Amino acid sequence: MNPNLIARSSLIAVALLTAGVVMAQPQFHRFAERAQRPRHNPDPPVVPASGSVFGDPLPGLNAAQLAAFAVGKEEFENVETADGGLGPIFNNNSCVACHSSGATGGASDILVTRFGRMVRGHFDPLAEKGGSLLQQFAIDPAVQEVIPPEANVIAHRQSTPLFGLGLIEAIPDDAIRQNARRQKPDGVAGRVSEIVDITTGQQRVGRFGWKAQLASLLAFAGDAYLNEMGITSRFFPVENAPNGNTALLAAFDRFADPEDELDPVTEKGDIDAAADFMRFLAPPPRLPLTQSGRAGEMVFGQVGCAVCHQPTMMTGRSPIAALDRKPVNLFSDLLLHDMGALGDGIGQEPAGPREMKTPPLWGLRASGPYLHDGRAATVDEAIRGHDGEGAMARERYNRLSPQQRRQLIEFLNTR
Numbered sequence: 001m002n003p004n005l006i007a008r009s010s011l012i013a014v015a016l017l018t019a020g021v022v023m024a025q026p027q028f029h030r031f032a033e034r035a036q037r038p039r040h041n042p043d044p045p046v047v048p049a050s051g052s053v054f055g056d057p058l059p060g061l062n063a064a065q066l067a068a069f070a071v072g073k074e075e076f077e078n079v080e081t082a083d084g085g086l087g088p089i090f091n092n093n094s095c096v097a098c099h100s101s102g103a104t105g106g107a108s109d110i111l112v113t114r115f116g117r118m119v120r121g122h123f124d125p126l127a128e129k130g131g132s133l134l135q136q137f138a139i140d141p142a143v144q145e146v147i148p149p150e151a152n153v154i155a156h157r158q159s160t161p162l163f164g165l166g167l168i169e170a171i172p173d174d175a176i177r178q179n180a181r182r183q184k185p186d187g188v189a190g191r192v193s194e195i196v197d198i199t200t201g202q203q204r205v206g207r208f209g210w211k212a213q214l215a216s217l218l219a220f221a222g223d224a225y226l227n228e229m230g231i232t233s234r235f236f237p238v239e240n241a242p243n244g245n246t247a248l249l250a251a252f253d254r255f256a257d258p259e260d261e262l263d264p265v266t267e268k269g270d271i272d273a274a275a276d277f278m279r280f281l282a283p284p285p286r287l288p289l290t291q292s293g294r295a296g297e298m299v300f301g302q303v304g305c306a307v308c309h310q311p312t313m314m315t316g317r318s319p320i321a322a323l324d325r326k327p328v329n330l331f332s333d334l335l336l337h338d339m340g341a342l343g344d345g346i347g348q349e350p351a352g353p354r355e356m357k358t359p360p361l362w363g364l365r366a367s368g369p370y371l372h373d374g375r376a377a378t379v380d381e382a383i384r385g386h387d388g389e390g391a392m393a394r395e396r397y398n399r400l401s402p403q404q405r406r407q408l409i410e411f412l413n414t415r
Contacts, residue, residue, distance in 0.1 A: 055103025060322035072277025085259040088252040089135035090230040098159040102366035107161040115151040123347030130243040143242040155344040164283030170315035173205040179333040186392035190335035211351035221271040233260040284363025287414040296411030304393035331361035340388030
């Protein structure tokens with residue numbers, strides 16, 4: 001296992017032990033009453049220039065939307081406890097624990113572990129063994145998950161930044177489909193992740209997650225609450241069984257599911273509040289372009305980076321003025337690409353083991369280390385690590401002069 005992952009996991013374990021979460025005494029009674037957290041209705045935050053720094057709300061939000069942003073941020077930063085529904089197995093005890101670089105909602109170098117089994121070219125997520133996501137911590141050592149011996153594929157993924165996700169959510173599905181239809185050079189293809197959005201039951205285009213496996217921020221929040229914190233909701237009402245052992249789950253799951261209940265006044269739950277925060281979170285602020293950065297922008301196009309890392313898309317019509325027909329300078333086509341050896345080996349429908357979504361590059365300067373597993377300490381290493389459909393752009397980058405490479409990286413670090 002990656003030694004950096006071991007070190008980070010140890011630090012997380014110490015923090016959770018200090019909070020009295022890990023190694024709690026077993027609870028065999030069914031069911032305890034989940035501790036209720038106090039609910040607040042904070043005044044809208046005072047932000048002199050929305051979107052000017054990492055973590056600001058979107059410019060143009062009204063008072064109600066700013067209030068929802070503030071309530072959502074409070075929920076996003078809330079630390080869950082075993083008495084409040086955390087676990088019985090989980091990866092961390094708050095959203096912000098894995099999303100804090102630059103500001104609340106940023107990336108982090110914390111890694112999660114995925115596993116599965118490749119048999120004659122077919123990926124088996126070992127769902128009956130608790131796969132494909134390993135929950136690294138537990139409220140009691142008796143339910144601690146382990147990587148099953150059957151697994152012959154193990155991969156790590158780091159947390160991604162959430163800045164500007166409301167704008168990405170507001171991009172029309174057909175705009176992403178159009179990206180897939182565009183003729184592309186260098187053997188680049190790219191395909192749409194067509195999924196059923198669990199929150200609506202409708203066919204949608206996936207755009208969130210390393211495999212573009214989720215289409216809406218509400219689904220993204222619900223998935224994270226279940227799989228990262230062990231908190232069930234109306235969309236994800238079934239708790240994860242430790243390594244698939246339902247008897248252990250029955251013995252240690254202390255709360256009736258779903259645990260995230262709707263507030264009778266607002267008709268929203270914790271996952272709704274977290275989704276509001278992400279929806280109204282501004283994109284990363286840009287830095288001014290220097291002459292060298294402008295030269296780097298030209299190199300970016302010449303090398304072929306923009307074929308997949310499309311600089312700008314547009315949102316569609318929205319009842320939210322701040323999201324209505326706005327430019328989205330994300331530097332991604334939101335498509336799945338065959339990345340060859342850079343794929344993580346994990347199949348996550350509809351994405352295959354070698355496929356990864358083009359990660360947005362905005363805010364790159366605050367999201368290192370780079371690539372899905374954090375293997376690249378620098379942007380230079382990340383570009384050199386491209387493979388598959390990115391191989392030709394990588395080779396052109398390798399042939400650049402040192403000055404041109406510096407210009408390209410300077411450009412990326414201003415976006």
